Amino acid sequence: MSRIIKKLHLCALLPLLALAGCTPADSSAAGGQSAASLVQMVELNKNLETSAADDNYRTVYEVFVYSFCDSDNDGIGDLQGLISKLDYIQDLGFTEIWLMPVCPSQTYHKYDVDDYTAIDPSYGTLDDFDQLIAECNKRNINVITDLVLNHTSDTHPWFVQAWDYLKELPEDWGASAEYCPYFDYYNFSREQLDGYAPLADTNWYYEARFWSEMPDLNLDSENVRKEISEIMKFWLDHGVSGFRLDAVTSYYTGNNEESIEFLKWLVSEGKSMKKDCYFVGEGWTDRSSFAAFYASGIDSMFDFSFANSDGVIAAVLKGADAKAYGQAQVNEQELFSSYSTDYINAPFYTNHDMARSAGYYVNDGGTKVKMSGAMNLLMSGNAFVYYGEELGMKGSGKDENKRAPMYWSADPEAEGMCDGPADMDEVKMVWPPYEEQKDDPLSIYTYYKEAVRIRNAFKAISHGTVTMLDDISDSSICAYTKEYEGQKVLLVFNTKGEAKDVSLSSYSEFNTLKAVLNTNEEEITLKDGSLHMPAFSIAVLTGE
């Protein structure tokens, strides 16, 4: 087994060594200690100082507990497994965790909840959850949980009791919440309306937009709203910092105005319990539509326009003009702040519903996987990374494949390894597992760690406002400044496969190369106002 891993490991290095003019025969000399000298970024960036995160502009790691780390050897990831990996998450520089749903559910993904105030037994107990929070507090890591409010499971007691009531209701009687309060929790109808499913053993139908086993909640119901308040209070009392809101554009399908009104109530309710309670909403739609949800007062909306294989980042790395990456950020600043001046963008690159990024770029030697990760992490706001992206994990096609076991080891029997969802295909990884990447200065893992380090070292990068430098930006170079509370940095990206020299004569105040991200051994240099940018490289400059 270890020989196969070694071979894979060497293959990962070969494209870089080839660029360096090394023949494969030199590769053994380039491995290990001496490889560090090939990588400017590790040497330069180690001088960066990080200040502790103290607000909701963080660096977030999205965890699917089921596939992350198994502590009791039943093949299913669990909270104790996650606790055992908090040092890993902290060491990468993450300051927040988004937990995908952890409540009891019939499905492996748990987006159909059976009980909103308990932990799924396969994941552990509430005591485990409390321990997780305590351990995260020690590390200044915030935890937000998924709050799935559009629908419940059809096995949720609310739905089951409403169903029982309708089954026994005589044909010619009218139904009423007076006799069964849960009748009011969902949207039942005598007619089969659009998006409604037949209710078995009755003449009724119910709204179920995603799936017949996920009945939509009636969010107009005062009683449902009371339940939601109690659910939020329960988790806030257990120490969460906020919530990731599933499917906010589906709250009132086809009526964004009503969905925004509901969200307004929800956000103010949460913030009345905890002033800085953080909310991030999922609205998988076009930019102008999800931007409008900022009118609700929600902190963040996921920035779908930069994500996925067809988003701004992938488009630029597949050939679109580099400057489009900066210009799109400027456009967003104007758009989002037109709805809320307190907005915190939520950039992300992939998530549990998207193919993993290692499959977006064919035979690129990992270069674009690295570069794209940094282009996400260097954006302003609360930046999200899906677990395993820092290793360049693969996974596409059916949803289960996108949620494959965290690749700690190539040995599926190794400690902590999960089995993954039952219907998952065999997912073939292209890049080595964590245990093979962690000490390799040229690995995707090391690169991600450096990108997070840079993000956490400059508030101007995590919080700042972007101003494009159009005169030095073009098809291969994107250059912009970011400014926050008097701190100003210049960011330069070379998004193409050829080195380029950029004249900074008009920007001489940026005279210090502070941090770099390299994807090959060629160094970024700043000399006499000329910035040399190797292929696929990123430079951060400041004044002295």
Ligand code: CA
């Ligand atoms: Ca387990």
